[in-house]
Amino acid sequence: MTEHDDHDLGERFHALRREDAAAAPPLRATLTAARARPHHRRPGGAAVATALALVALVLILTLRSRHGGTVDLAGVRVRTPTDFLLHVPGAELLRTVPRFTFDWRVLQ
Amino acid sequence: MSPEALERELDQLHSAAFGWALACCAGDRAAAEDALQASYLKILDGRARFDGRASFRTWLFSVVRYTAAGLRRRAALRRWLPLAVLGATPDGRPDAATMLARADATRRLTAALDTLPGRQREVLHLVFYQDLTIAEAAEVAGVSLGTARTHYERGKAALRKLLKEEPE
Numbered sequence: 546m547t548e549h550d551d552h553d554l555g556e557r558f559h560a561l562r563r564e565d566a567a568a569a570p571p572l573r574a575t576l577t578a579a580r581a582r583p584h585h586r587r588p589g590g591a592a593v594a595t596a597l598a599l600v601a602l603v604l605i606l607t608l609r610s611r612h613g614g615t616v617d618l619a620g621v622r623v624r625t626p627t628d629f630l631l632h633v634p635g636a637e638l639l640r641t642v643p644r645f646t647f648d649w650r651v652l653q
Numbered sequence: 654m655s656p657e658a659l660e661r662e663l664d665q666l667h668s669a670a671f672g673w674a675l676a677c678c679a680g681d682r683a684a685a686e687d688a689l690q691a692s693y694l695k696i697l698d699g700r701a702r703f704d705g706r707a708s709f710r711t712w713l714f715s716v717v718r719y720t721a722a723g724l725r726r727r728a729a730l731r732r733w734l735p736l737a738v739l740g741a742t743p744d745g746r747p748d749a750a751t752m753l754a755r756a757d758a759t760r761r762l763t764a765a766l767d768t769l770p771g772r773q774r775e776v777l778h779l780v781f782y783q784d785l786t787i788a789e790a791a792e793v794a795g796v797s798l799g800t801a802r803t804h805y806e807r808g809k810a811a812l813r814k815l816l817k818e819e820p821e
Contacts, residue, residue, distance in 0.1 A: 554812065558781035561759045562672055569671040570686060572664050579690040579697065 654703055659696060662709050669783055673714050676778040677721035680763060684728075688721035695720065707792055711785070714793040718775075765815035773808030776801050 654662075663670070671689055678684035692713075695701040701716045703709060766774050772794065779790035791801035 551809075554777075554809065555781050557758060557762045557816075558778070560756070561762055562669075562782050564756065564759055565672040565675055566668040568682070569668045572660075572667040575667070575686070575689055576660070576663075576693060576697075578686075579693040582690060582694050 656697065659703075663693065663696070663713075666710055666713055669710070670713055670717055672782060673778070674717050674721060676775065676782070677718050678725070679767065684721070684724065688717060688724055691724060692717045692720040708789070710783075711789050711792050714779070714783070715795070718793060718795075761816065765812055768815060769808055769811055770804075772796070772800075773804045773811065776804040777808045777812060780805060 670692075671685065674685035674689045674692075675682065678688055692701070695716060696703075696713075703712050706712075707715075766777070769777070775794050776787070776790050779785045779793055780787060785793070787801050787805055788798055790805070791798045794801060794804075796804070
């Protein structure tokens with residue numbers, strides 16, 4: 546890019562600046578409007594308060610669910626997901642002793 | 654800085670600040686006025702303080718840029734929420750009155766600028782319109798000097814191409 550091109554671009558921007566300056570609202574009016582605006586609280590304040598309330602709620606619910614009721618461990622039967630692997634085909638036959646008659650017939 | 658001194662500084666930079674606010678609000682005059690008012694309010698009630706680390710102009714432009722971005726985010730949120738009570742929301746496009754008031758050459762320039770990525774547009778505006786150095790533009794845009802220089806060079810090349818493609 547040559548300096549001439551830069552100068553040309555500068556001229557275009559300066560023309561834009563002159564147009565904007567002519568259309569700019571007076572400072573006095575802008576300041577008056579600015580002072581008339583409601584003074585907002587910091588926008589982050591509400592978000593922080595909501596986040597803190599949520600964290601507190603989650604903590605309370607978690608602690609309550611942990612310490613809320615006592616569990617009688619003696620009455621609990623644990624079923625692991627791999628229980629089925631211990632069930633081999635014909636296992637029930639091993640838990641009972643077959644009874645035979647004298648001629649080797651199996652009694653039911 | 655005393656309130657009187659602040660107002661004097663604002664008086665000197667007011668039209669430049671308005672031009673910058675227009676650039677930050679994509680040419681939407683109502684949004685630019687809103688951003689400028691909110692920026693001045695922040696300055697006058699002390700929420701934005703000038704600490705003298707940068708020039709007053711680059712600091713003011715940073716405040717306007719930050720405020721306009723905040724208002725844009727809020728406007729975007731309002732468009733998603735059915736909260737008519739919060740009022741009309743600017744859509745981030747130049748309003749018809751502003752476009753009609755522009756001369757042909759400047760209209761072509763703004764139309765070409767609108768097609769550039771935001772950062773390139775910002776840096777070009779700050780350098781060519783506001784006569785800031787690239788280092789000052791980097792400070793206002795919140796980017797490193799190298800990044801600003803890249804945006805400046807790429808933006809300038811893209812803008813020159815776009816303006817050449819446009820029929821005179």
